[in-house]
Amino acid sequence: xxxxxxxxxxxxxxxxxxxxxxxxxxxxxxxxxxxxxxxxxxxxxxxxxxxxxxxxxxxxxxxxxxxxxxxxxxxxxxxxxxxxxxxxxxxxxxxxxxxxxxxxxxxxxxxxxxxxxxxxxxxxxxxxxxxxxxxxxxxxxxxxxxxxxxxxxxxxxxxxxxxxxxxxxxxxxxxxxxxxxxxxxxxxxxxxxxxxxxxxxxxxxxxxxxxxxxxxxxxxxxxxxxxxxxxxxxxxxxxxxxxxxxxxxxxxxxx
Numbered sequence: 001x002x003x004x005x006x007x008x009x010x011x012x013x014x015x016x017x018x019x020x021x022x023x024x025x026x027x028x029x030x031x032x033x034x035x036x037x038x039x040x041x042x043x044x045x046x047x048x049x050x051x052x053x054x055x056x057x058x059x060x061x062x063x064x065x066x067x068x069x070x071x072x073x074x075x076x077x078x079x080x081x082x083x084x085x086x087x088x089x090x091x092x093x094x095x096x097x098x099x100x101x102x103x104x105x106x107x108x109x110x111x112x113x114x115x116x117x118x119x120x121x122x123x124x125x126x127x128x129x130x131x132x133x134x135x136x137x138x139x140x141x142x143x144x145x146x147x148x149x150x151x152x153x154x155x156x157x158x159x160x161x162x163x164x165x166x167x168x169x170x171x172x173x174x175x176x177x178x179x180x181x182x183x184x185x186x187x188x189x190x191x192x193x194x195x196x197x198x199x200x201x202x203x204x205x206x207x208x209x210x211x212x213x214x215x216x217x218x219x220x221x222x223x224x225x226x227x228x229x230x231x232x233x234x235x236x237x238x239x240x241x242x243x244x245x246x247x248x249x250x251x252x253x254x255x
Contacts, residue, residue: 002041003165003187003251006048006058008244009033010193010201010225011078013054023226030231030246034058035078036169036223038189040162045141047071049160049167055082061248066093069140072101073169074157075108083113087126096127100140102158106130133158135178148181150174153200161185165253166216169223172200174210187253188216189245191223204228211242220245 007013014033015024023031035052045068048055059067067089073079086097099109109128110117116126135158137146148159150171159168164186168174171191182188192207201223202210211219219242228234235244 001163001165001253003253004039004041004062005220005222005245005247005249006037006039006062007034007052007054008222008224008247008249009035010223011035011076012225014224014226016226019226021226023228023230026230028231030244032247033224034247036191037079038167039064040165042141042143042162045069047140049073050079050169051082051086052078053081056085059085059088067097069098069100071145071158071160072099072105073159074102074152074155075105076170079170080105080109080112083109083128084116084126086128087124090127091124096129098129098131100131100133100138100145102134102156103132104156106132146181148174148178150178155200163254165189165251170200171202171210172198179214182214185214186217187251188214188219189222190219192221192228192244193223194225194227195229196227204234208239208242212239217241218243220249220251 013035034054037050037052040047047069049071050073116128135147135149137144146161150157150159150168151173152170157170166182166185167189169191190207191202192204193201195204207221222245231244
């Protein structure tokens with residue numbers, strides 16, 4: 001299994017429009033962050049977790065020529081807004097794209113992309129095959145996917161464990177029951193928004209504490225805002241075994 005970070009930024013990305021802070025002006029390519037998403041490659045199967053507003057560009061940048069499934073963490077715009085661009089894969093592959101998400105996310109997709117679900121569809125609209133999931137493990141391409149339910153303030157959000165890889169974004173609290181599902185994971189990805197307290201996201205210190213409790217071989221932080229600081233400077237502060245992810249980072253592991 002390979003994991004490619006398509007985007008590691010928060011809802012505004014980095015640089016933020018009209019911002020002249022040192023992070024947004026940084027020449028370091030690792031400080032250029034699109035909205036958070038990852039591409040999982042299981043053999044010849046491509047799975048994307050979340051299709052944010054940058055989805056089209058992310059697919060072009062990584063030269064993704066086919067897409068087999070999409071997993072959604074939750075329904076916020078920075079995680080679903082780019083879904084319309086699966087039309088290109090529909091045309092290329094001649095079939096609908098399989099979508100795995102909770103009923104709440106399905107309802108949001110039906111509102112946001114109503115034209116894809118209308119009785120009389122306009123030619124060329126996205127073709128989406130919705131599969132409802134919850135916190136129960138399910139099989140995808142002969143691989144077990146374990147949903148991890150976390151809380152984004154009062155909103156349930158799904159992370160996903162695939163083998164020894166666990167991906168969590170937009171978390172503020174994680175129950176003991178869900179933490180047990182993560183135990184033993186080798187690679188953990190989790191959100192680390194900023195240094196100051198936030199109502200619905202882990203701060204840097206909270207993310208470090210969570211990472212150390214899980215004890216993965218390596219943890220990568222994602223969903224990063226410009227308020228966290230420059231990549232190079234923050235990385236120097238982190239404990240061993242913890243790194244900031246960056247757009248384009250590629251991980252290889254068995255599953």
